[in-house]
Amino acid sequence: MTQKTDFYNNNPLIHKDRRLGQSPSAWVRSFSCEDLCPLIVCRGPIRKEAMDVYTEMGITHFGILLSEKDSIVYPNALSPELRQLTDTRRVHRVPDYSGASKEERLERIQQIIDIALDNGYNAVFSGYGFMAEDDEFVAALENAGLLFIGPCSRTQQAAGKKDEAKRTALQVNVSVTPGIDNVTARTLLKKHKTFDQLVALAKAEDLKIDKKVLNNKKIPLEDLADMILFASYDKGIDLFSIEELCVQIEQECAEMFRNYPGARIRLKAIGGGGGKGQRILGASLLTSKNPSDKQIHEAAADAPGLVREILNEVKTNGIGDNKNILIELNIEQTRHNEIQLLGNGQWSIALGGRDCSLQMHEQKLLETSVTQEGLQREIEKAKQAKLKEQQQALEADLEVLKRMEAESERFGEAVGLDSASTFECIVDGNRHYFMEVNTRIQVEHRVTELVYSLKFVNPEDENDFFIVESLVEAMALLAQHKQRLPRPVRIPRFGAGAEARLNATDCSLSPSAGGYIHYWSKPIEGEIRDDQGICTLNPDTNHFMNYHLAGAYDSNIALLLTKGEDRESSYHKLSEVLRSTVLRGSNLATNLEFHYGLVNWFIGNNIMAKPTTRFVVPYLTLVGKLKEEAQKIEIVYAFMVMKKNYAKLYAGNPEAANAVSETLDRKGTLLTRPIEILLNDPHLLSGWLSLNRTKFKFENNRIVWICNPLIILEETYEYLHMTWRDQAPSTEIIWTHDRDLLNDALAFYAELQEKFAISKKDYIQLNDILLNDTPQGGYDADTWAKIQEAHVGYEIGNELLGLLCMIAEKTNFYDFKVEENLEVTIPEYLHDAELQAAMKKVLVPPPATKADEVVTPGGGMYYAQEAPGLPPFVTEGMHFDKGQPLFILEVMKMFNKVPAPFAGTIDKIIIEGGDGTIVKKGQPLFKVTPDEKFVEIDPKKLAIQRQTITKEYLKAIL
Structure with missing residues (x-):
């Protein structure tokens, strides 16, 4: 725990590390957790984090559970967890963490309990996966006398099940998404329509229901149906078929389509999580404000198939499973914001928000902190810059955040939250809707840890307190000491935090499992890397160990985090981290380049932009269009055509022609190497175009440079991580002769900029001065002529950079933009499903196959x-x-x-x-x-096509 002020450091009562038992304060020592003996039942970065935190807390007896499908058990995988736990008796193995079926799941629960009881563990921590939100699992642990390091079973039932959580939210005045939360009850009522019929059913099936309930005719029928259904789950029987449920859901969806024309519907399993168990239907009705009955029925007819997919995916298609599915209005242009919650069963405290809107297939990709302090700072900046619309947008966000935090605390207290959870909302303009509660720690929890720490104060002495900066530690404290813990005060730490999820996905963000990591560069200064220890060198050989991305559970490889005084500085640091990260392997695909391009898109546009959950797919589609267009250009051929063009231009002056030719030859690799890299990687190109959007313009279909293209070239080498570095492979950095040439040119222009007091960004003014035949700045005629000659030499050939700008023009890249009110404008054509599918194939062509x-x-x-x-x-x-x-x-x-x-x-x-x-x-x-024969494209014809298109491009820059 890092102390931040002299007051902290000089006060002997303040606990300065995680070992509370060693504090000089008796009150602080009373919260020691050294008697906690947890079994860690989770995988990935959170498992390693828990092991590290528990060790730092002085917890000496903990163990881990490993699945035979976990990546770290594969041959040649270095596992810091296994190296740390040298006592093999504390490493326990199972075939699968949660089982593939209901029967296996119940078997695994009992197996985990037996492992804990037989090996001296008194608690279980299940992180953010598998059984972390399983109320049956938690109840079984509690019944066995084990602590669960997470919300208790009562909270899991009240908040973790999406239908129950929605009903609780309504009771405590929390804004919810319009929809239906009891479709299973309505399905049952279709078969048993009256009170008497429901009571008869309960008696016939011998269900355990309080007789007072069965005799109370004032109970609403849907509530009684729910009670009967819960009793049937306990008995392990079904009271209706999946087919009957599908029919009911189809009818409910049709009615919602009538009530909300032009909207889609989201179907959501009550026990899903991490994007699983969710489907959206009604895409065909998006543009129809007055759909016909036929259109409505056709759209609703997709529901049964989606329902079966959902039940199959979350494994609730067995007899006696709770098959309830939420039917909700899909708020289209929404942001996904969540509030970090912590509670002890009596109090509940909100720890700010996280914007998780940048996601695909319900899987989060990039998350940033949202705090009242951070928004207030940005409001002041906008006010000083007289950006009125931006200021108003940020003020609206601040008010929404305050409401979400207040509602989350009310909800937490209503469900008796006694650990860490996340209150998730969708934000639509100035409105927000409660979506669900994740009754566990989140993958992105460190984003919150970077912006807030927790101060627990002795109620009898305000100078006696301890600071907690880890939510994993806070959960352990709550599990051990629960209601003894006073409500903490949240203390701002860093101004902003950001996290990029490094996943095993290809360039189109489709999962790509099964590869090996052979090398991973070391973290740079300021980088926070949660990678399960994958990048750790073997301490015996100092070599990197192959790491097999088995892919049985999820695609995450690591969490890359950065912090800063504000979001802009945290994004710039994240960009530096991504730029410096080198990953190599076999059959290895990651979203590293995607993240780098995306982060720089925001830096180049506006880092306070408000992207919605519908941002990523059209953005990827646009990146696909960049690749499609970039593939048409042959850069080496373009360079040769440019040389021929200059030869014709200077045909009447052989001496000048030779000089120009020699100059271009010297600049050949300086120009073509970075351009070729950008042409071959559309994600890098997207980021580059975004960063340079204000550095050029088009006039009469020709490019005019606002910034000196040589400065842009220098920045391009830096952007591509190709600046000179000692001992770096020559293939990855600028070559020596190119570096010297570029440095000479930049020094030349720096001297002129200083001489004429011109900003390096104002290239147009400097160029106009240098084109003047009359000597300027007090230079004599001979010196002025040499300056002009040098200017021509340094600038010649730089036109090639314009090819990249032409790609932006051809693809309308800059139409995808951030408005003054921070809303993101996405051209409508990028939402076209056929185009999206086509560009996905451009980004990642299908594997080679026979016809x-x-x-x-x-x-x-x-x-x-x-x-x-x-x-x-x-x-x-x-x-x-x-x-x-x-x-x-x-x-x-x-x-x-x-x-x-x-x-x-x-x-x-x-x-x-x-x-x-x-x-x-x-x-x-x-x-x-x-049905049709495939016609292969002749490579020679393809090459001719590329050369023809390249010539067309050159017309705008030569």
């Missing part, structure tokens, strides 16, 4: 049918249409229907093994006969 085969687009687990008991998607001899689902690929616990890339007929199913078979990217699954 008569269908292969897997990535690695994962293969399923031939939508759910157990249902027919397979395809059979031998069956004809399929383009876009028709062929199979399901489960990757990182997410179920993805894979559509047919073309129409054809299944000749033979060649995959060996049934459902659950592991497949690799590009593995053939079916032999097929396509």
